[in-house]
Amino acid sequence: MTRSYAAHQHPLWRRALVTREVAVIGLLVVVLVWASSAVPNFSGPLTLPFLLLDVAPILLIALPMTLVIITGEIDLSVASVVGLSSVLLGSLHQHGMSIPLAALVALFVGLLCGLFNGFLVAYVGLPSLAVTIGTLALYRGLAVGILGTTAVTDFPTRWTDLAQQWTTVGRIPYIVFPILVLAVVFGLLLHFTSFGRGIFDIGLNAEAAHFSGVDVARAKLVTFVLTGLVSALAGIDYTLRYGSARGDNATGLELQVIAAVLLGGVSIFGGRGALHGVLGGVLLIGVISSALRLENVTVNVINIIIGLLLVLSVMSTSLLAWVSALRRGIATRRGHSGSEMRRAAA
Amino acid sequence: MKLSKRRLGTLGALVVSLSLVTSACGGSSDSGSGGGSGSGGSSGKISVTFLPKNLGNPYFDTSDKGGATAVKEFGGTYKQVGPAEATPDGQVPFINTAAQQGTKALVVSANDPKAIGSALTQAKSAGTKVVTFDSDTEPQYRDLFVNQASADGIAKVQVDMVTKQIGDSGEIAILSAAANATNQNAWIKLMKADLAKNHPHVKLDAVVYGNDDDQTSFDKTAALLQSYPNLKGIVSPTTVGIAAAARYISTSNYKGKVAVTGLGTPNQMRKYVKDGTVQQFALWNPEDLGYLAAYAAKALVDGKITGKQGDTFTAGKLGKYTVGADGTVLLGDPFVFDKGNIDKFNF
Numbered sequence: 001m002t003r004s005y006a007a008h009q010h011p012l013w014r015r016a017l018v019t020r021e022v023a024v025i026g027l028l029v030v031v032l033v034w035a036s037s038a039v040p041n042f043s044g045p046l047t048l049p050f051l052l053l054d055v056a057p058i059l060l061i062a063l064p065m066t067l068v069i070i071t072g073e074i075d076l077s078v079a080s081v082v083g084l085s086s087v088l089l090g091s092l093h094q095h096g097m098s099i100p101l102a103a104l105v106a107l108f109v110g111l112l113c114g115l116f117n118g119f120l121v122a123y124v125g126l127p128s129l130a131v132t133i134g135t136l137a138l139y140r141g142l143a144v145g146i147l148g149t150t151a152v153t154d155f156p157t158r159w160t161d162l163a164q165q166w167t168t169v170g171r172i173p174y175i176v177f178p179i180l181v182l183a184v185v186f187g188l189l190l191h192f193t194s195f196g197r198g199i200f201d202i203g204l205n206a207e208a209a210h211f212s213g214v215d216v217a218r219a220k221l222v223t224f225v226l227t228g229l230v231s232a233l234a235g236i237d238y239t240l241r242y243g244s245a246r247g248d249n250a251t252g253l254e255l256q257v258i259a260a261v262l263l264g265g266v267s268i269f270g271g272r273g274a275l276h277g278v279l280g281g282v283l284l285i286g287v288i289s290s291a292l293r294l295e296n297v298t299v300n301v302i303n304i305i306i307g308l309l310l311v312l313s314v315m316s317t318s319l320l321a322w323v324s325a326l327r328r329g330i331a332t333r334r335g336h337s338g339s340e341m342r343r344a345a346a
Numbered sequence: 347m348k349l350s351k352r353r354l355g356t357l358g359a360l361v362v363s364l365s366l367v368t369s370a371c372g373g374s375s376d377s378g379s380g381g382g383s384g385s386g387g388s389s390g391k392i393s394v395t396f397l398p399k400n401l402g403n404p405y406f407d408t409s410d411k412g413g414a415t416a417v418k419e420f421g422g423t424y425k426q427v428g429p430a431e432a433t434p435d436g437q438v439p440f441i442n443t444a445a446q447q448g449t450k451a452l453v454v455s456a457n458d459p460k461a462i463g464s465a466l467t468q469a470k471s472a473g474t475k476v477v478t479f480d481s482d483t484e485p486q487y488r489d490l491f492v493n494q495a496s497a498d499g500i501a502k503v504q505v506d507m508v509t510k511q512i513g514d515s516g517e518i519a520i521l522s523a524a525a526n527a528t529n530q531n532a533w534i535k536l537m538k539a540d541l542a543k544n545h546p547h548v549k550l551d552a553v554v555y556g557n558d559d560d561q562t563s564f565d566k567t568a569a570l571l572q573s574y575p576n577l578k579g580i581v582s583p584t585t586v587g588i589a590a591a592a593r594y595i596s597t598s599n600y601k602g603k604v605a606v607t608g609l610g611t612p613n614q615m616r617k618y619v620k621d622g623t624v625q626q627f628a629l630w631n632p633e634d635l636g637y638l639a640a641y642a643a644k645a646l647v648d649g650k651i652t653g654k655q656g657d658t659f660t661a662g663k664l665g666k667y668t669v670g671a672d673g674t675v676l677l678g679d680p681f682v683f684d685k686g687n688i689d690k691f692n693f
Contacts, residue, residue, distance in 0.1 A: 046446045046472060054439070149555045150525040151434065153461040164464055242435035244461040249435065293443050296425070 020265030020317070021277030028284045035291040042294055049166040052173050053241060055286035057082065057234035057250065059179055059279070061257045062264075063186040064226035066278045069261055070190075071202045071220055072270030073121060073128035078231040079253035080139035081113045083246075085235030087143045090152030090245020099159045107232045113139055114228020118221035128224075136254070144247030151246040155239070163240035175237060182230075187275040195219065203270030259310045260285050267317060392422035392647050394640055395444050397454040399481065399527070400432040403558060405585040405611060405632055406455065408693045409480065412636030413453060419662055420644050422450075432524045432558045434461035445469035451643035453636075454488075455480040458526040463487040475646040479639035480632075481529040489646055489653045491674045492639040494630040497529075500583070501536035503628045503680045504608055505545065508579045511605040511625055515547035516578035519570050521591055521608075523558040523584035533583050551577060556587045563590035571600055582608035588627060592618040612683055612691040619688050628680045633693055635677050638664055642675055 016022075035042045061078050068075050085106040092102035117135055121128045166173040190196040198219050201209035210216050239245045264281025266273030285306055292302045394417045398406030410426050417424035427443070429436025434457040444452050445468055452474050456462055459482065466476050466487040479492040494500070508518055520537070522530045534553060541548055551574045556563030563586055571577060571594075580595075582588035588610040595601055601623050610627040618624040641661035642651075651657035657669040667675050683691070 041447050044446055044448070046442070046468075050442045050446065148525070149557060151458060151461065153434065153458050153526065160464060238435075242438055242461060243464060244434045244458060246433065246435070248431075248433070293439070294446060299430075 019274075019277075021274045021280060024264055024277050024280040024284060028280050028287065031284065031287050031291070035287060039291045039294050042291055045171060047290060047294075049171045049173050051286050051290045052166075052176050053164065054290070055282050056173070056175050056179060056241070057238045057253065058256050058260055058285070059282045060182065060234040060237065061227070061231050061253070062260050062278050062282050063183060063275070064223060064230045065257050065261050066186070066264075066266055066273060066275060067190060067199055067223040068128075068227055069258075069266050069268065070199050070270055070273050071223055072206070073220060073223070074132065074258070075117060075128065075224060075227045076132040076254050076258075077113070077117060077135040077139055078227055078234075078257060079250045080136045080143065081110050081228055081231035082235035082238055082250040082253060083143035083248060084113065084139045084146075085110050085232035086239040086245045086249045087146045087247050089236055089239050090155075091146055093155065093245075094152050099156065103236050106236055107229060110228045110230075110232020110235070111225060112228070113232075114225040115221070117228065118224030121224060122217040122220035140247070140251070143249075147245065147247050149247075151244045153244045155243055155245075160240050160243050163237055164243075175241075183275065183279060190275055195222075199223070200271055203267075203272070205271075256285065256306075259306060262310060263313050268314065392417075392420070392450045392644055393425070393447075394422050394451045394453060394643055395425045395427060395440075395449045396636070396640075397437060397440050397444070397452060398426070398428050399455045399457050399524070400436070400558060401426075401428040401430060403432075403586060404589075404614060406480075408611065409455075409632035409636035409639075412631075412633030412638075413640040414636075415633075416637040416640035416644075416662055420641070422640075422644065424640075425449075432457050432527070434458035434526065437462050438465045441465040441469050445472040445474055448472065449474050450647045451475045451477065453477045453479055453639045453643055454483075456483045456528055457481070457524060459483050459528045461526075475643055477639055477643045477646065479635060481527055483528065485672050489673065490642050490651075490669065491672070492635065492642050492677065493674050494632075494635050494677045495680045496676060497532045497536055500609070500628075500680055501533045501540060503682065504533070504581050504583060505537050505540045507607045507626050507628065507682070508581045508605060509541075509545050509548055511607060512548070512578040514545060517549045517551050517574060517576050518579040518581060519551045519574060519577055520553040521563060521566055521570065521580055521582040521584075521587040522553055522555050523587060525555045525557075527558075527584075530583050537581070537583075556582075556584070556590065558584060558586045560586055560590050563587045564594050567591040567594040571595075571598075571604065577604055579605040579607070582606070582610075584608070585610050585614060585629070588624075589614045592623050596621055596623040609680075610683075611693060612688050613693060615683065616688055619683070619685050626682055626684045628682045630677055630680055631693065634664060637662065638667065638675065638677055642667070 065075060065078065088106040088109055089102050092105060093099060113135065117131055120126050120131045163175055190199060198209060198214040201212065201214055202216050202219060206216050235250070238250055260282040261278050262268055263284060264279070265277035288306065289302055292305065394413070396410045396413050398410060414424045427440045437454070437457055441452065441462060442465060452469060454476065456478055463483060466483065470476055476488040477490045477492060478488045480494060482491045512518065520534060522534060538550065541550055552570065554566045554570060556566050567580065567590060570580065580591050582591050588606065588608040592606050592615065595604055595606055596618050606624045607627050609629050611629060615624055615627055638661045642659065645651045645659035646653065651659050651669065653669060653673040655669055655671055658666055660666050669675055
C-alpha cells in the first residue's frame, strides 16, 4: 500500500527529542540544576514565587506573540499597550471606578489597539515592523499623556494581593493558574486546530496559504487583536503586582518578550515554532535573571548575557540549517538517491 | 482531528518539562537553604543593603558613601543597589532580591510612600530590618525612618531663601523631583502653606517635575522660563533639579535676574555660587545621613532598639540619638550654604 505522504527520514524518538524546543527545555533544566547548587539562596523559599511573579507579564504576552511571529509578522507595540492599560486602570480607579470595571475598560482599549495594528497590517498591507514601531510610540504617548509623570498607587489590597501573593503549598503565585489556563488554550489553538495550522501555513508561504483557502488577512488580524488584548491583561497584572500605575510602566518589555519567544525555538522568519518551547524560553530567561541577580550581577550585565544568548540561539538555527543543507548536498552528490528519487517519482 | 504521533510527542514533552521544572523548584526549596547560603547571617556579619531612589545620583552617592563608612566601622558587609530611573516599580526587584538573600538590613529611600509597601512587608517577614532614609514610606512598612531634618524646617528654609532673594514679592516656581516622591511632596505642601500664610505678595506659578533626571530637569527649567516671563525665582527641593536649573540659567540671559535656590550639594553648586547664579542654598550633610541610617539599622538588627518612641542608640562618631514619634530619627537642622562658607565643604 503506497503511503500518501513522504516517509520521514528519522525515527519518532529522534524527531520528538532532537528539536529546538527540547533543547531549550533541556538548557532550562541544566541552568536550574546549576543554580540550585551553585547560586546562594537560589534554593530559598522566595525564589520560585518571585521568579514566577516576574515572568508572569512576559509569559502572558509571549503567548499571542508566538502566533504573530509564526505568521512572519512582529508586534513591537505590546509594551506600550501594557503601559496604556496600566494607566487606564489607575486613572479610572482614581476617579472612583471599581477595579473590575476599570479592568474591563482597559481590556477593551487593548483590543482596540490590537485591532488598529491588525487592520493596518492585514488589510492595508503595511509591514508590521513599521506599523508597530509607530503604534509603540503612539500608545506610549497616550499612556504618558493620560497620567503625566504621576503614578497612581493606592489600589485596594484585595486586588493587589491577588497579583502578589502565592499559595502556601507549592509557593505558586495565584496569578500563575489563570496564565497556565491561557497557555493551554493558546497551545491548543496553535497546535490542534485548523486555525493554528493556517498560522503555520501563512508563515511558510502566505500566497500558497491564501490559495489553499486560508483567510490570511483575517488570521493576521486575529493574531494582532490577541496581542492587544493579552497585553492589556498583562498591564493589569503588572499594575496590581507593583501597586503602581504609571505611563512609562513596562518600557522595553517587548524586547524581553520577543527574546523569550525566539529563544523558545520560534523562527523569526515565520512558519516554525511550538508553544512549549516558548514556555521554556520564558522560564529560561526568568531563571537566568533570577540566578544572576542573586549573584549580585548588575542589570546591565544580565541584559548583555541574555542578548548574547538570543543572538546565539538565532544564529544556531541558521547554522543548523546550513549544516543540514550541506549534508543533503553531499548525500545527493554521492548518488544516495534512495527515498529522494522515490519521492520525486511519486 | 486525529492525535498524530507528533502531537502526542508535543504534549508529552510539555507535560514532562513542566513537571520537571516545578519539581526542581519545589523540591530543592523544600530541602531548606541547603545550597550555600553564605550571605545571610550564618557568619554573624550584619549585611546592609542601601537602596537609593536611583543610581547615578550624586546626592545618594554621597549618602551611601556615609553608609559604607559606618558599615565598615561596625564590621558589617555593605552593598548598594538601585534602579536606573527613580520609579517605585524599579525598586521592587531589589527589595525582593534582598529578601531572598536574607539581608539583615535594608536602608531605602522610597520613590513612593505606598507602592513598595508590600515588597517591604515581605522582606520584613523574611527577617530583614527596614530603615527608610531621606524619603519615607507609610509607617507600617518600615521599622525606622531617618529624617535629615524636620519637614517644617526644610520647607521653611527654602521659602525664606527664595522670598528674601526676590524681595518678598513676585512670581516663583518649584522644580521638584519625581511626582510621587514622599519627601519632596511633604516639603512642597508645607512650602505652599508657609507662602500662603507669611508671604502674601509672592505667587507660586507652578510645580514641575524633573524626575531627578538631569536632562528632564534642564528642559523643565527652560519650559518654566518660557511659560512664565515674569518669573523671579526657581526653588528646587532636589539636588539634581537645582544643579540642572543653575546650569541652564548660568548660560542664559536670566542669570542674575531669576534667583535659583533650594537644596543642593556644595560640590555641584560651587561653580554657580562663585559666578553669581546662585546666592544661597541649603542642605544637610547627606554623608552623615547615610552614616546615621546605617547605625540605626545596626541597632535594630542587634535588637538594641525596636523603633518605638524613646529608644536610644549610638551612631558612631555622631553620638547618641533618640527615636521620636512615628519611629522617626532626626539628623539635625538644615544648613545654609553661600559664597562665604562653601569652600569649607567637600561633598
